Amino acid sequence: MSERNGAHEDEWRPLRRRVYELLDPSIHTFWDRVVHTALIALVLVNVAAVVLESVPSIEARYARLFMVVEVVSLVAFTVEYLLRLWTAVEEIPLTERSPWAARLAWARSPAALVDLLAILPFYLLLFEPTDLRVFALLRLVRFFKLVRYSSGLASLVEAIYVERHALLASLLILGGLVLTMATLMHLAERAAQPDRYGTIPDAMWWAVVTLTTVGYGDVVPITPLGKIIAGLTAMMGFTLLALPIGIIATSFAEVIHRREFVVTWTMVARVPIFGGLGASDIADVMQLLDSRTARKGEVIARRGEKADAIYFIVSGTVEVELVDGETIRLRDGDFFGEIAILTGHARNATVRACGETQLLVLEAHDLERLMNRVPEIGRRIRAVAHARAPDRVKAGDAPHERLAEPPETA
Numbered sequence: 001m002s003e004r005n006g007a008h009e010d011e012w013r014p015l016r017r018r019v020y021e022l023l024d025p026s027i028h029t030f031w032d033r034v035v036h037t038a039l040i041a042l043v044l045v046n047v048a049a050v051v052l053e054s055v056p057s058i059e060a061r062y063a064r065l066f067m068v069v070e071v072v073s074l075v076a077f078t079v080e081y082l083l084r085l086w087t088a089v090e091e092i093p094l095t096e097r098s099p100w101a102a103r104l105a106w107a108r109s110p111a112a113l114v115d116l117l118a119i120l121p122f123y124l125l126l127f128e129p130t131d132l133r134v135f136a137l138l139r140l141v142r143f144f145k146l147v148r149y150s151s152g153l154a155s156l157v158e159a160i161y162v163e164r165h166a167l168l169a170s171l172l173i174l175g176g177l178v179l180t181m182a183t184l185m186h187l188a189e190r191a192a193q194p195d196r197y198g199t200i201p202d203a204m205w206w207a208v209v210t211l212t213t214v215g216y217g218d219v220v221p222i223t224p225l226g227k228i229i230a231g232l233t234a235m236m237g238f239t240l241l242a243l244p245i246g247i248i249a250t251s252f253a254e255v256i257h258r259r260e261f262v263v264t265w266t267m268v269a270r271v272p273i274f275g276g277l278g279a280s281d282i283a284d285v286m287q288l289l290d291s292r293t294a295r296k297g298e299v300i301a302r303r304g305e306k307a308d309a310i311y312f313i314v315s316g317t318v319e320v321e322l323v324d325g326e327t328i329r330l331r332d333g334d335f336f337g338e339i340a341i342l343t344g345h346a347r348n349a350t351v352r353a354c355g356e357t358q359l360l361v362l363e364a365h366d367l368e369r370l371m372n373r374v375p376e377i378g379r380r381i382r383a384v385a386h387a388r389a390p391d392r393v394k395a396g397d398a399p400h401e402r403l404a405e406p407p408e409t410a
Contacts, residue, residue: 020087021270023080025149029315039080040149046073046142070139074122077142081115096278111148118142159251170243174211177240181233182207188226197221211237267291267360271312272333273380281374288366288373294318294353301351307340309361310381316357321350329354338385341367 022035049069053059059066088106089099097105106112121138147153160167182203189197196219197203206219210233221230268274268282268289277285291314294300300311300318312335320328320336330336340347341364362370371378 016087017090019083020090023084023087036149039076040146042073042076043142043145045069046139050139070122073142074119077115077119077145081112081119084112084115114141114144114147118145155255156248156252159248159255162255163247163251166247167244170240170247173243174240177236178204178207178211181211181229181236184229185221185226185233188223188229189221192223192226193221207233210234212241213237267314267358270314270333271335271360273312273335273377273384277374277376281376284373285370285377288362288370290361290363292359292361294357294359296353296355299350299352300357300359301337301347301349303347303350305347307337307345307347307364309363310337310341310367311335311351312360312362314358314360316359317354318351318357319354321352323348335381335384338367338381342382342385 021029022032024032025036046069049066052062053066085103085107088094089097089102091102091106094102094105107116117138118141147157179200182200185206186197186200186203189203197206209216209219210230213234215234221227268285274282274285289312294316301307303321303323313330313332315332317329317331318336320330322328336349336351337347367381371381
């Protein structure tokens, strides 16, 4: 039975892989953008519909339109969720698990839970009628689906996660200060205002409002000692609130700065030379790669320059202009720049992007580290270099000994 299930999974793998790539926001081909843009637009329309429905006159006038939007959204988001669940086995960290174990692991991820909550309220409403206002509130969860597609929102979530320990420490300090100042204010004001400061929990409301510098003015001290404590509390609030804000701002700036260079599992797996590697090997490869997006007409490598990197094409097309005037095109999955690095000579071709092209970049000094860390990659790169060398290396460019060695066989 298990062999039959495995054969069935393999039969659908090409289609499943393509669907996975269409839904993966790290891939930037034309149809990927179409799918992502459509889903983003649908989320924004849903949020706008929920907000406008809260206005009675608008809701009464466009009730049918709002219902159409909800039905279309429900169908689209349900299909999206089921497709993501089906293609979860293509996610590199989960490929070593059984199909159902991989899908279960994906279903427990934060992004999957948001996707589920985006459709669950409607189906619950079919079985258990409830307050429609609660249903509308749950529909706003769909807004958080944008985290998957928005680099800004994703960066903020990542920044908070990276600094979670520092933020927790700041919150503990702030909580301790709230408790301390509330206790002091309780002792100072309980006789004068027993209805407002008679207990420490009552005084904690004042401490929170004062430390956050909101100052509603609904609860204020009237004794001299109480006013001194309030002044100290307000001044400490400025200092302590700056801690988490500064932590998040600094981390957010760092994440935004490096987000363009984030390499994802899917980007690496799309390059055939990395295909078939296990999750641990791909994790090693990811540590050495950067990503880069080249615009149409941009020169990526220039003839005569010193070779500084090897490039792997994730999506797009590049044109290679050789010394003899011949031009060739390389597409998704191809790589270039390895000959100059392996021979130790200057580049003998100019490479420019034919359109927007997503690249993975491996610095020259990291190539040997990669070959040593993942020997299979070294064998594959040498094999391609040997096949290309007669046509790419011109007279006087004697191959480096690493290139001259016959490629190893598996």
